[in-house]
Amino acid sequence: xPSPSSxxxxxxxxxAETPAVGVALEHLVKDFGSHKVLKDVSFAVSPGxxxxxxxxxxxxxxxxxxxxxxxxxxxxxxxxxDGRDAIDPATREQVxxxxxxxxxxxxNSLSVYDNLxxxxxxxxxxxxxxxxxxxxRALQIISLEDTADKFPSELSGGMxxxxxxxxxxxxxxxxxxxxxxxxxxxxxTSASISEIIATLREEYHVTTIVVSHDRDLALNIADCIGxxxxxxxxxxxxxxxxxxxxxxxxxxxxxxxxxxxxxRFKKLAT
Amino acid sequence: MKQITAILVGFGSTIQLLVRAxxxxxxxxxxxxxxxxxxxxxxxxxxxxxxxxxxxxGSVLALQAGYSMADFGAKEFIGTLVGLSMARELxxxxxxxxxxxxxxxxxxxxxxxxxxxxxxxxxxxxxxxxARMLVLPRxxxxxxxxxxxxxxxxxxxxxxxxxxxxxTHAIAIDPETYFAALRHFMKFKDVVxxxxxxxxxxxxxxxxxxxxxxNTSGGPREVGASVTKAVVVSLILILVADYFITDVxxxxxx
Ligand SMILES: Nc1ncnc2c1ncn2[C@@H]1O[C@H](COP(=O)(O)OP(=O)(O)OP(=O)(O)O)[C@@H](O)[C@H]1O
Ligand SMILES: [Mg+2]
Numbered sequence: 001x002p003s004p005s006s007x008x009x010x011x012x013x014x015x016a017e018t019p020a021v022g023v024a025l026e027h028l029v030k031d032f033g034s035h036k037v038l039k040d041v042s043f044a045v046s047p048g049x050x051x052x053x054x055x056x057x058x059x060x061x062x063x064x065x066x067x068x069x070x071x072x073x074x075x076x077x078x079x080x081x082d083g084r085d086a087i088d089p090a091t092r093e094q095v096x097x098x099x100x101x102x103x104x105x106x107x108n109s110l111s112v113y114d115n116l117x118x119x120x121x122x123x124x125x126x127x128x129x130x131x132x133x134x135x136x137r138a139l140q141i142i143s144l145e146d147t148a149d150k151f152p153s154e155l156s157g158g159m160x161x162x163x164x165x166x167x168x169x170x171x172x173x174x175x176x177x178x179x180x181x182x183x184x185x186x187x188x189t190s191a192s193i194s195e196i197i198a199t200l201r202e203e204y205h206v207t208t209i210v211v212s213h214d215r216d217l218a219l220n221i222a223d224c225i226g227x228x229x230x231x232x233x234x235x236x237x238x239x240x241x242x243x244x245x246x247x248x249x250x251x252x253x254x255x256x257x258x259x260x261x262x263x264r265f266k267k268l269a270t
Numbered sequence: 271m272k273q274i275t276a277i278l279v280g281f282g283s284t285i286q287l288l289v290r291a292x293x294x295x296x297x298x299x300x301x302x303x304x305x306x307x308x309x310x311x312x313x314x315x316x317x318x319x320x321x322x323x324x325x326x327x328g329s330v331l332a333l334q335a336g337y338s339m340a341d342f343g344a345k346e347f348i349g350t351l352v353g354l355s356m357a358r359e360l361x362x363x364x365x366x367x368x369x370x371x372x373x374x375x376x377x378x379x380x381x382x383x384x385x386x387x388x389x390x391x392x393x394x395x396x397x398x399x400x401a402r403m404l405v406l407p408r409x410x411x412x413x414x415x416x417x418x419x420x421x422x423x424x425x426x427x428x429x430x431x432x433x434x435x436x437x438t439h440a441i442a443i444d445p446e447t448y449f450a451a452l453r454h455f456m457k458f459k460d461v462v463x464x465x466x467x468x469x470x471x472x473x474x475x476x477x478x479x480x481x482x483x484x485n486t487s488g489g490p491r492e493v494g495a496s497v498t499k500a501v502v503v504s505l506i507l508i509l510v511a512d513y514f515i516t517d518v519x520x521x522x523x524x
Contacts, residue, residue, distance in 0.1 A: 069395045092397045099395050105388035109380075122398045124300075171396065 020047035020205045021082035021095050021174045023068060028077040030063055037063050039231040040077070045224070048205040050197065052218040055228035056253070061211040062102055064228070065177050068209065069099050081175060095175060098168035102179040102211075104160035106152040112139070112163050113148040119171045138166040141196060158184045165193065169200075176200065178210045182217055190214060194221050215254060219243070227253065280503075284481045287401060291409055294402040301407050308411035313418065315372045320365055320419050321426050327360055328352055328427030332434040336441035348443055349451035352431035357456065357464045361423040363512055365416070366471030370504035374479035377408060378500035381483025382493040390484065405480045409473065416472035417465045424461065428452060459523045467515050474511060475504040 023045040030038040037060040045051040055061050066072045068079050070086040079086040082095050107115050116135040120126050126134065139145045142162040152160055161184055168176060178197070182190035194214075198221040200206045212218060218225055219239045227235035227242075227250060235242065235250055245251065298305065331352045339345045381404060384390050393400050428449075435443040479500040486496045 066391075071391050071394060092395070096397075097395055099392075101388050101392065103388060105392050107384075107389050107392070108387065118398070119396050122396070122403065 019174070020207050022047045022080075023175065023207060023209065024080040025064075025068070026078050026080065028064070028067060028079060029075045030060070030067060030072070031075045037231055038067075038074075041228070041231070041233050042077075043226055043233060043236050045207060045209060047207055048201060049223045050201050050208045050210065050221055051224045051226065052210045052212055052222035053226045053228055054212065054218055054253070059228045060231045061228055062179055065099060065179055065209070065211060068177060069097050096171060096173045097175045097177070098171045098173035099177045100161075100164045100168050100179060100181055102183075104152075104157075104164040106160055106163055106167070108152050110151075111148070112144070112150050112152070112155070115152070115163065116167050116170045119167070134170055135166075138169045139163075141169065142166045143192075158186070158189065161185065162189070162193075165196070169196075172204070173206060175207045176209075178208070178212070180211055180213065182212060182214045190217065193217075197221055229253070280481070283485060284477060287405060287481045287484070288477055290399065290401040291405040294399065294406050297402055298406060298410055301403070304403070304407040305410050308407050309415055311376075312369070312373050312411055312415045315376065316365070316368050316419060317422070319368055319372070320423050323364060323368065324356070324361065324423035324427040325430040327364060328356060328430030329434040331355055331360070331427075332431035332441070333438065336435060336438060336443070340440060345441055345443055346447055347451050347455075348431065348435050348441065349428075349448035349453075350455040352435075353428055353452035353456050354460060356424050356427035356431075357461045359464070359512075359516075361427060362420050362464045362468035362471060363508065365419045365423050365468055366475060366508045367505065369412070369416070369419070369472050370475045370479075370501055370508065373412070374475045374500050374504045375497045377476060377479040378483040378497045379493060381480060382486035382496040383490070385484060385486045386488070386490055386493055400484060404484075405477075408476050408480060412472045412476040413469065416468045419472075420465050420468035421461075424464065463519045463523065466519065467512065470511060470515055471508045474507050478503050478507060 025042055025044070028038055028041045029036075041064065043051075053061055053064070063072070067074050068081070068086055070079075070081075070088070070091060073087050081091055081097070084091040084094060106112075107118065110118065113135060116138055117131050120131045120134065136145060136148070139148060142165060144159060144162055144166070147155060147159065147163070152163070155163065161181065165178070165181060168178075176197075181193050181197070185193065194217045197208060197210060197217075201208055201221075210217070210222075219242070222239055225235070225237065225239055225242050226233050229249065235245065235247070242250065242254070332348055335348050335351045336345055339348060339351075381390075381400075384404075390400055393403065432445045432448045435441050435448050436445055482496050482500045482503065486492050
């Protein structure tokens with residue numbers, strides 16, 4: 001394990017100092033035809049910070065992550081990763097980014113082991129023996145060592161998600177993005193994923209953006225929380241500020257009451 | 271108008287994909303395992319059906335030619351007709367059509383489902399270009415396997431014709447006469463022309479299928495649509511290219 005450092009992480013493969021990167025979104029707008037998904041979203045994540053993005057289903061969180069890694073071009077506005085435009089293909093060559101997709105998106109034709117080993121093999125960053133060590137360590141962290149030779153079709157939904165997280169860990173990214181990492185997991189595994197995310201920041205100083213509905217995760221590990229509702233960032237602040245907020249939209253999102261006498265879907269119908 | 275734009279866009283993106291894949295040619299030696307796997311898949315899936323179909327195409331050519339040529343006493347030349355037709359035209363075109371149906375469709379299905387299930391997106395974020403990892407080894411493999419398949423088709427077709435020529439009562443040409451006629455009028459360039467055609471067809475089919483697969487968008491249902499599209503476009507490509515390549519080759523090697 002490389003020694004913790006406050007401003008840089010030591011890449012165990014190359015022994016090179018890899019500085020953490022900052023992310024900035026500037027007036028980001030994304031439309032799909034006439035459907036406006038993101039309406040002028042701006043925020044910044046400092047190097048080595050954990051930013052948790054919360055928001056109701058369909059509010060545009062997954063779309064936002066795709067803009068950050070440069071998979072989709074924004075309609076207007078821009079995303080800067082380490083000061084470079086995210087949509088420029090050269091950015092991916094300069095900055096190691098890993099996105100854990102909501103669905104996991106494992107390579108179905110490869111075994112779990114080969115899924116994890118693909119990145120280091122393709123980029124030729126280590127010998128096969130060193131890769132094996134890295135892969136097995138990543139699988140151990142998510143306690144799935146015994147699935148190395150299985151194929152994604154033989155795993156449960158939650159296991160796939162954990163393997164996807166392990167695959168991102170092997171990449172040793174400077175910027176780590178998770179799309180709902182705990183949504184399919186039991187409470188104990190969820191807590192363990194939260195611990196992994198926080199530990200990575202402590203030990204490797206990885207800049208992290210987590211999309212999650214998990215209040216425990218958000219309030220415990222976030223440095224900053226953003227609330228995206230209807231394509232607009234209606235809140236951006238520390239967990240303490242979020243808890244203290246008196247805004248009824250925010251309090252209702254964080255502590256929705258299940259009201260059997262007066263259900264929401266009936267309110268909508270009238 | 272919309273269709274014309276769609277065709278032009280498709281053509282443009284195919285050429286772009288080719289350029290991108292070729293720009294990674296230097297990585298081919300370290301992708302050796304993928305290249306061999308693709309050679310095996312292409313050969314393994316098409317060889318049996320190529321053998322069966324070319325046998326019957328050779329036979330039917332001999333049968334048709336035999337009956338009509340017997341009428342004006344030219345049945346000694348059946349070997350020439352079967353030999354030239356297989357080598358110059360039917361061998362390459364038939365192999366290309368089978369490759370479109372078995373290999374092109376499989377490639378389109380595999381890449382389209384990788385796209386739909388976001389595996390391609392993962393490759394992009396890992397900075398592993400799909401053109402390098404998925405397209406290049408397939409293009410290299412088809413270039414190696416296509417001549418092999420075409421030669422096998424030629425040989426099996428010729429022997430199919432020989433068997434029919436010998437055992438059909440109305441024809442009854444023995445193999446010595448058949449192969450003497452085949453050899454006498456067949457030039458080396460006839461076979462080479464055919465192999466060149468096969469090479470172009472196979473390469474086109476794989477490139478087009480890769481491009482259509484990678485450009486799939488939407489849900490799992492689009493995978494099926496992409497497969498159909500890949501096969502249809504490949505077939506059109508083969509038959510249109512056949513005309514023009516034949517014309518060009520005729521002028522280069524008169
Ligand atoms: N490729 C696309 N084409 C058209 N519309 C899209 C596309 N991708 C997303 N959308 C729309 O954008 C909106 C936001 O989608 P997104 O996947 O970002 O939601 P989300 O906030 O991640 O929700 P969830 O919490 O359920 O995952 C949705 O209304 C969706 O219909
Ligand atoms: Mg989502």
